[in-house]
Amino acid sequence: MKLKLFALALAAVAGLALSGSTAFAQAGQGCSSIVLPNGTVLTCTLGPGGTKVYVDSLGNIFPATTGGTGSFTITNTATNPCQATLAPVAININSNAGPLGAVHTTLDATRPATPSLIISQSLTAQFPATEDFYFFANATVTSFAGRQFRSIQQFHFSSRNVRSFAPHKQERFTQIDKVDFEDVLTPGVVVFSVQGTTITLN
DSSP states (O other): OBOOOBTBTOOOOOOOSOOSGGGSOOTTSSSOOOOOOTTEEEEEEEOOTTSSEEEETTOOEEEOSSOEEEEEEEEEEEEETTEEEEEEEEEEEEEEOGGGOEEEEEEOTTSOOOOEEEEESSSSOSOSEEEEEEEOEEEEEGGGTTOOEEESSOEEEEEEEEOOOTTOOSEEEEEOSOEEEEETTSTTOEEEEEESOEEEEO
């Protein structure tokens, strides 16, 4: 996804080398702020068949045979010289879940998610960086015509080896945990789940 889903996204970052405020340079020192203009739209490509898997309430597994594409729109706030906070404000992803049919995923902006971050792994350079982004999602599925679904958990995508940001250039993100979806009219009942998704931000 020339992103940012996650927002979308979006909507995907592992092995953080630095953590906590002590890991970052003081203002005016070390790496410069990581900045992407607010409203930037990033496009994304979902991994090929086998990387995005849907599981229905009966335990049937439907690999996404054609992957998918989408876009994220983000806002960006530089919070210190080596870190920026990202806020997905729109997500639009289309993918294929095999027998389950086409899946259209969008951002659920009504539920605040964990703040998304990009953090330099060095005090002297922006990259490599660690990026984690989070969002709640809404979805429709062609095999469940007329029904609206929402994620019970937030999506968490992560990459521990981000080397570009303005824009991303073939940066691969991985879904960290399985996400369950419920029908908005029957909350609490898992209808299907999504796991193993990979996203490339272009």
